[in-house]
Amino acid sequence: MNLLEREALLQDLTSHLQDAVSGPGRLxxxxxxxxxxxxxxxxxLAQLADPHIRILVGACDPLAVPRPLGPLMDLAPRLGQAARTVVAGALAGTCRPDEVFDCLLADLNAYPSLLVVEDVHWADEATMDLLRHLARRLPSVPALVVATYRDDEIGRTHDLTALLGTLAAYPWVCRHDLAPLSRRAVGRLAAGHAVDAEQVYRVSGGNPFIVTQILAAPAEFIPATVREAVAGRLAGLxxxxxxxxxxxxxLGRRVALPLLASMLPGLEETLDEAVAAGIVRTDGQVTxxxxxLTRLAVLESVPAAHRLQVHRQVLAAMRSRPIAADDLALLADHAEGAGDPVAVLEYAPDAATHAAASGAHREAAxxxxxxxRYADRLPTDRRTDLLEGHSQACLLSSQLDEGIASGRRAVKLRRALGDRRHEGDDLRWLSCWLWLIGRTVEARRTGQAAVRVLEGLEPGRELARAYLNLCQLACYEHEPVAVTAAYAEKTIALGERFGDAGAVVQARFHASAARMLDQGAGWENCEKAVSSAMAQDLxxxxxxxALIMSWFTVLQGDTDRTAAAVDRAEAxxxxxxxxxxxxCTRAWNSWGLLNRGLCAEAAEAAQNVLSHPGSPPVVRSLALTVLGLVRARQGKAQVWPLLEQAASLVDSDCLLDTGLGWEARVETAWLLGDHELVQAExxxxxxxxxxxxHPWLSGPLACWVRRVGGVPPPVAAAGPYALELAGDWAGAAAQWDGLGRPYHAALVRLSGDASALHQALATFEALGARAAVGRTRAMMRSRGVRPIRRGPRAATRSNPYGLTIREMDVLKLLHEGLSDAEIAARLYIAPKTAGHHVGAVLAKLGVHTRQEAARKVHDSDHTQPHG
Structure with missing residues (x-):
C-alpha cells in the first residue's frame, strides 16, 4: 500500500534516527x-535507514500469558555474541533481568541502531521494565528506539499508562500520532476500483486497513477480514x-451518553471495557x-428481536425530549427499525430536507x-413531493437511474392532479438531467414541453428556470448565438422579477459562453458569473x-486554463x-490530459471515472472515447469497440456536442490508414x-478532410484550424504549441517541409504515439524525406548508467525512499507512469530493489573522482 499522508511523520522519524545515531539517543x-x-x-523507516545502521525489530503478542521479554527474544539473533548469550540465559532463567538490561544497553552502545518494539500495549511486565531502563539511559546510546502502541486499547489502569507517565519527564522522548487518511487520500487509493470513494471513506473513517480490505473485496458489504477482526475484539468482552x-x-454511530445511560444501568464500567477493546470511543458527552463498518459488523450479529426492542426504546426516549434538526435522521432510522411507519413519515421527509440543505445529497436521497417505502398511505400531493425531493437528491448524488425514474413518476402524478405549475417545473428538472444521461433529443423535447406548460400560467420562478434550461441546451448543442441569447434575456427578466439569483447568473454565463465558443470573446464574463455564483452561495x-468552464476550456484546447478550471471545479x-x-469534471480532465500529450495519465484518469459506479452516461462515453483514442495513438488493438461503446451510450448529437466523439473516430481512421473512412466520418x-x-467542432473535422487530400467545405473554424485550412501550417503549429498541445502541433507539421516532418516525428516519438510515428515515417518515405537517425540524448549518453533526465529525477526520489505515488505527486505524473520509470531505472542499474538502486548510486557518488 502506498504510504499516503505519512510523509511528514517519516521525515520526522528519519531525522530522529540521524540525530540519535550520532548522539544523543532518542525514544x-x-x-x-x-x-x-x-x-x-x-x-x-527501516528501509530508509542508512546501510550502516543496524535494524532490530521485536514485537509483543496478544497472548493470554505474554512471553517474558518477548520482543527481546525476537531481535536477539541480530545482537552481538555477548548479548545473545545473556538473552539465552534469561530465557533459561539463569540471568537476572537487570543483567539482561545492562547487556542490551552495552550492545546498543557498540552499534548505531534502530530498535523497534511493536505493540507495546500487549507487553509483559519485564518488557515494560526494559523500556523504562532503556529510556532513562538513552542519551548516552547511539540508537533510536521506536515503540508503537494502540492508544485506543489502553485505559486509566493499563500498565502502559503508568510507563507513559514516567516517560513524560524525559525531553528526549517524542510522541507521534497517526491520523486517519483524509477523504482525498482515500479517493486516491480507491482510484481504479469499482467503488464509490466517498462511501468507502464514510464507512472506513479513513482507517487504511479497512480501506484496503474494502478495495480488495468490493463486492462484499462487510469484508470477511473486517468481520473477523471485529468478532475477535467482541470475543474478549x-x-x-x-x-x-x-x-x-x-442506536447508531454517535450516541449521546445521557441517552445511553438511560438504557444501560452501570454504563461507566461497561463503556470503559468497550473503549479499552478499541471498538468505541468517547468524546465529551458522546460515544x-x-x-x-465496525458498527455494521456488530449490528449484523445482533438478534432481530433485540434490535426491534432497542429501536422502540430509543424512539420513545428521543421523542420524549425536545428534537433538534440533527436528531431527525436518527429518529427516522429508529422509527423504521421499530416498525413504526407513521413515525417514519413524520421524521424521514424532514431529515431529507435537512440533509439536502446541508449539501448531503446522498443522505437526503x-x-x-x-x-x-411507506408513502402509499399518504395523499397524492404529499407522495409527489417526496418523489420530487428524491429525484433531485438522487440526481445530484449521481444516482441517475433512480432520480430519472422518480422524476418521471412525479410528472405523471402532477398531471393527474391538474397541478400544471409543478408539472412544468418537474418537466424542466427532468430535461436538465436527461441531457446528462445522453438523451439529448428527449431532453430538448421535454424542456420545450415544460415551457409550453408554464407559458400558459402566470409567470413565476418556474418559467424563469424553464427558459434557463432551453438557454443551457442551446449553448451545449451549439445552436446559433442569438438563440441562446434570446432565452437568456427571458430568463434574466423573470429571474430578476422573482428574485432567482441563480437563474440570473446562469443565464448571463451561458449567453457569454455561447459567444466565447463561437467568436472567441466572453471569457471574462464567464469567469465573473462563476465567481458571482460562488460568492452568493448558490x-x-x-x-x-464551474464544471461547464472545465468542459469549455478543454474544448478550446487551452491547457493552462483547463488545469485551473478543473482544480476549481473539483474542489x-x-x-x-x-x-x-x-x-463530469474528472471526465473532461482526462480529455485535457490527452490534449497535453499525457496519454498514460489521460488513460488512468478515464479509467478511474469509468470505475466509479455513479458515472453518468455522458461521462462514461467521454472516458471511453479518451481510452479509445489513447489506444489508437499507441498503436494498440481493440480501439473501435471502445469508440462504438461510447457512441451507444448517448444520442448521436451528444456524441458530437461534447466535443471529442467524432474527431476521435476520424483520427482513429487516419491512424489506421483508411482515408475513405476519415472522409466519411x-x-x-x-x-x-x-x-x-461551433468553430472548435467543425474546424477539426474540416482539417481532417484536408489532411487526407479532400476538399473541405467552407465552415467556421477556430484559430489554429482556420490557419491550417488557409494553408498556414507553421502559424497553426505555433498556435498549438502556445496552447500546450504538442500532438496537435505535430499533426499540423505533417503538411510542412522536411524540417517540419522531422520535428513532427520527434514529437510523436517523445509522446509514445507509435501509430502516428508509423504514419509519419510512411509520409516521409512517400515524399523522399530521409529520417534522421538519433542516438540517445547527450544527457543520457553522459550518464554512466544510460539514465534519461526524467529517470535521474526518479532515482533521486528513490534515494529519498518515496513510493510510486509520492514520486508521481512530486513530478506531477501518474502513479503508473512513475512505476514504469522506476522499473526502467532498476533495469538499467541491474538491481532488483529500490534500496539496492539507492545504495548503488550512493556508492557510485562516493567512488567518483572529485575535481
Missing part, C-alpha cells in the same frame, strides 16, 4: 488505532459490555464507534427513499458553472457534495453541424 512513541498503519510506517456494544450498534448553480464539487458534477459530423455554428 519515539508512535501511536494510533488498530489498522492505522504503525507497522507500515516503521517498516518504511464480558457479557455486560457486549450487550452495551450491541445497543450502541443499534461512537470508531468506524461505521436515502431518507426520501425511506419515506417513499452551490448547485456555482458547481454546474468546489467535493466541498458541496455534488458528485454528478464532480465526475468527418462528413457525418459536418452534416450534423450544418445548422449549428
Amino acid at each position: 519515539a512513541l508512535v501511536r494510533g488505532e488498530a489498522g492505522i498503519g504503525k507497522t507500515t510506517v516503521v517498516n518504511r 464480558t457479557a455486560t459490555a457486549r450487550r452495551a456494544v450491541d445497543v450502541l450498534a443499534v 461512537e464507534f470508531r468506524h461505521e 436515502a431518507q426520501y427513499a425511506r419515506a417513499l 452551490p448547485e448553480d456555482a458547481g454546474l458553472l 468546489y464539487c467535493l466541498d458541496h457534495g455534488l458528485l454528478s458534477y464532480l465526475l 468527418a462528413q457525418r459530423g459536418l452534416d450534423a453541424l450544418a445548422n449549428r455554428g
Whole structure:
C-alpha cells in the first residue's frame, strides 16, 4: 500500500534516527488505532535507514500469558555474541533481568541502531521494565528506539499508562500520532476500483486497513477480514459490555451518553471495557464507534428481536425530549427499525430536507427513499413531493437511474392532479438531467414541453428556470448565438422579477459562453458569473458553472486554463457534495490530459471515472472515447469497440456536442490508414453541424478532410484550424504549441517541409504515439524525406548508467525512499507512469530493489573522482 499522508511523520522519524545515531539517543512513541498503519510506517523507516545502521525489530503478542521479554527474544539473533548469550540465559532463567538490561544497553552502545518494539500495549511486565531502563539511559546510546502502541486499547489502569507517565519527564522522548487518511487520500487509493470513494471513506473513517480490505473485496458489504477482526475484539468482552456494544450498534454511530445511560444501568464500567477493546470511543458527552463498518459488523450479529426492542426504546426516549434538526435522521432510522411507519413519515421527509440543505445529497436521497417505502398511505400531493425531493437528491448524488425514474413518476402524478405549475417545473428538472444521461433529443423535447406548460400560467420562478434550461441546451448543442441569447434575456427578466439569483447568473454565463465558443470573446464574463455564483452561495448553480468552464476550456484546447478550471471545479464539487458534477469534471480532465500529450495519465484518469459506479452516461462515453483514442495513438488493438461503446451510450448529437466523439473516430481512421473512412466520418459530423455554428467542432473535422487530400467545405473554424485550412501550417503549429498541445502541433507539421516532418516525428516519438510515428515515417518515405537517425540524448549518453533526465529525477526520489505515488505527486505524473520509470531505472542499474538502486548510486557518488 502506498504510504499516503505519512510523509511528514517519516521525515520526522528519519531525522530522529540521524540525530540519535550520532548522539544523543532518542525514544519515539508512535501511536494510533488498530489498522492505522504503525507497522507500515516503521517498516518504511527501516528501509530508509542508512546501510550502516543496524535494524532490530521485536514485537509483543496478544497472548493470554505474554512471553517474558518477548520482543527481546525476537531481535536477539541480530545482537552481538555477548548479548545473545545473556538473552539465552534469561530465557533459561539463569540471568537476572537487570543483567539482561545492562547487556542490551552495552550492545546498543557498540552499534548505531534502530530498535523497534511493536505493540507495546500487549507487553509483559519485564518488557515494560526494559523500556523504562532503556529510556532513562538513552542519551548516552547511539540508537533510536521506536515503540508503537494502540492508544485506543489502553485505559486509566493499563500498565502502559503508568510507563507513559514516567516517560513524560524525559525531553528526549517524542510522541507521534497517526491520523486517519483524509477523504482525498482515500479517493486516491480507491482510484481504479469499482467503488464509490466517498462511501468507502464514510464507512472506513479513513482507517487504511479497512480501506484496503474494502478495495480488495468490493463486492462484499462487510469484508470477511473486517468481520473477523471485529468478532475477535467482541470475543474478549464480558457479557455486560457486549450487550452495551450491541445497543450502541443499534442506536447508531454517535450516541449521546445521557441517552445511553438511560438504557444501560452501570454504563461507566461497561463503556470503559468497550473503549479499552478499541471498538468505541468517547468524546465529551458522546460515544461512537470508531468506524461505521465496525458498527455494521456488530449490528449484523445482533438478534432481530433485540434490535426491534432497542429501536422502540430509543424512539420513545428521543421523542420524549425536545428534537433538534440533527436528531431527525436518527429518529427516522429508529422509527423504521421499530416498525413504526407513521413515525417514519413524520421524521424521514424532514431529515431529507435537512440533509439536502446541508449539501448531503446522498443522505437526503436515502431518507426520501425511506419515506417513499411507506408513502402509499399518504395523499397524492404529499407522495409527489417526496418523489420530487428524491429525484433531485438522487440526481445530484449521481444516482441517475433512480432520480430519472422518480422524476418521471412525479410528472405523471402532477398531471393527474391538474397541478400544471409543478408539472412544468418537474418537466424542466427532468430535461436538465436527461441531457446528462445522453438523451439529448428527449431532453430538448421535454424542456420545450415544460415551457409550453408554464407559458400558459402566470409567470413565476418556474418559467424563469424553464427558459434557463432551453438557454443551457442551446449553448451545449451549439445552436446559433442569438438563440441562446434570446432565452437568456427571458430568463434574466423573470429571474430578476422573482428574485432567482441563480437563474440570473446562469443565464448571463451561458449567453457569454455561447459567444466565447463561437467568436472567441466572453471569457471574462464567464469567469465573473462563476465567481458571482460562488460568492452568493448558490452551490448547485456555482458547481454546474464551474464544471461547464472545465468542459469549455478543454474544448478550446487551452491547457493552462483547463488545469485551473478543473482544480476549481473539483474542489468546489467535493466541498458541496455534488458528485454528478464532480465526475463530469474528472471526465473532461482526462480529455485535457490527452490534449497535453499525457496519454498514460489521460488513460488512468478515464479509467478511474469509468470505475466509479455513479458515472453518468455522458461521462462514461467521454472516458471511453479518451481510452479509445489513447489506444489508437499507441498503436494498440481493440480501439473501435471502445469508440462504438461510447457512441451507444448517448444520442448521436451528444456524441458530437461534447466535443471529442467524432474527431476521435476520424483520427482513429487516419491512424489506421483508411482515408475513405476519415472522409466519411468527418462528413457525418459536418452534416450534423450544418445548422449549428461551433468553430472548435467543425474546424477539426474540416482539417481532417484536408489532411487526407479532400476538399473541405467552407465552415467556421477556430484559430489554429482556420490557419491550417488557409494553408498556414507553421502559424497553426505555433498556435498549438502556445496552447500546450504538442500532438496537435505535430499533426499540423505533417503538411510542412522536411524540417517540419522531422520535428513532427520527434514529437510523436517523445509522446509514445507509435501509430502516428508509423504514419509519419510512411509520409516521409512517400515524399523522399530521409529520417534522421538519433542516438540517445547527450544527457543520457553522459550518464554512466544510460539514465534519461526524467529517470535521474526518479532515482533521486528513490534515494529519498518515496513510493510510486509520492514520486508521481512530486513530478506531477501518474502513479503508473512513475512505476514504469522506476522499473526502467532498476533495469538499467541491474538491481532488483529500490534500496539496492539507492545504495548503488550512493556508492557510485562516493567512488567518483572529485575535481
